[in-house]
Amino acid sequence: MKLEGLRQKLIQVARHQPVSDCVPYAFEQRVLHALRALPPRDPALAWVAGLWRAALCSLAIATVAGGIHLTQPDDPTAPVEAVADSDLLEVATLGDLPGFEAPLPDTLRP
Amino acid sequence: MESSDAEVIAAIRAGDAALFGELVRRYQSRLFATARRYARREVEVEDIVQQILIRVFQNLDSWRGDAPFEHWIMRIAVRVCYDALRAHQRNREQPITELSTEESDWLENHATIPENSSIDSDAARSLVTRAFEQLAPASRLILTLLEIEDRPVKEIAELTGWSVPLVKVRAFRARAEMRRVLSRMGLEKYL
Numbered sequence: 001m002k003l004e005g006l007r008q009k010l011i012q013v014a015r016h017q018p019v020s021d022c023v024p025y026a027f028e029q030r031v032l033h034a035l036r037a038l039p040p041r042d043p044a045l046a047w048v049a050g051l052w053r054a055a056l057c058s059l060a061i062a063t064v065a066g067g068i069h070l071t072q073p074d075d076p077t078a079p080v081e082a083v084a085d086s087d088l089l090e091v092a093t094l095g096d097l098p099g100f101e102a103p104l105p106d107t108l109r110p
Numbered sequence: 111m112e113s114s115d116a117e118v119i120a121a122i123r124a125g126d127a128a129l130f131g132e133l134v135r136r137y138q139s140r141l142f143a144t145a146r147r148y149a150r151r152e153v154e155v156e157d158i159v160q161q162i163l164i165r166v167f168q169n170l171d172s173w174r175g176d177a178p179f180e181h182w183i184m185r186i187a188v189r190v191c192y193d194a195l196r197a198h199q200r201n202r203e204q205p206i207t208e209l210s211t212e213e214s215d216w217l218e219n220h221a222t223i224p225e226n227s228s229i230d231s232d233a234a235r236s237l238v239t240r241a242f243e244q245l246a247p248a249s250r251l252i253l254t255l256l257e258i259e260d261r262p263v264k265e266i267a268e269l270t271g272w273s274v275p276l277v278k279v280r281a282f283r284a285r286a287e288m289r290r291v292l293s294r295m296g297l298e299k300y301l
Contacts, residue, residue: 013234013235013237017238023142028135031164032128034160038164038168
């Protein structure tokens with residue numbers, strides 16, 4: 001509590017301390033000279049900077065999302081993904097039937 | 111009759127860049143006073159104010175006139191001062207030197223009768239300066255705006271771009287940090 005009292009007293013000191021608002025001699029001229037010496041702003045550069053920022057953000061998000069996806073453990077109870085090739089799916093299904101043997105392709109026949 | 115800020119800015123946007131000198135004249139005193147609260151040395155003050163004015167000039171098109179120009183320029187000023195504090199952050203952790211005789215005397219007077227310790231003393235001002243130089247930039251900024259300049263939290267949020275809850279959290283942390291700094295300076299033994 002005493003430390004807080006000292007802190008508040010020091011803040012009071014700071015509040016009471018006047019801050020000078022005096023301006024150095026010829027400051028206005030120096031500022032205007034500095035402004036005249038500035039290179040002209042190219043609007044295209046602002047676009048480029050913005051696009052770079054967007055690209056880097058997208059890359060960061062994709063990296064994080066990819067990392068999360070790769071570190072996720074495989075779920076054995078998850079349903080098998082549907083086979084894209086419907087012909088292959090039909091052959092596999094018929095092959096499950098007892099006594100049925102899928103015909104060999106011509107290239108594999110003796 | 112003096113032109114309003116909006117009229118001067120409209121003329122600058124129309125191509126009369128030399129009129130920016132009028133804005134410099136109107137606001138330079140206030141900007142120097144603001145910068146002096148945060149700069150470590152007088153030589154840095156002019157650099158900071160010049161940076162503020164350059165940023166104002168470069169972003170003049172973004173002032174839409176929905177808030178007074180003074181508020182807009184002070185917002186830029188506070189953010190440039192904060193950037194200046196952060197740029198010098200690595201020089202913050204300096205070894206704490208011994209207290210001078212005057213500082214020790216002031217602390218002993220404060221410990222004896224806190225109400226009577228002078229707020230107009232060079233020794234007290236020196237202690238404040240040393241303590242503030244040890245603070246993190248955000249802490250120094252928030253204590254200056256909130257406790258020294260006595261600005262409302264909502265105004266500080268607008269000036270800094272921080273949310274109101276963040277301003278409150280930072281204020282809480284800043285006060286705690288200042289107490290730690292005072293303890294590190296060895297001032298506790300006088301209390």
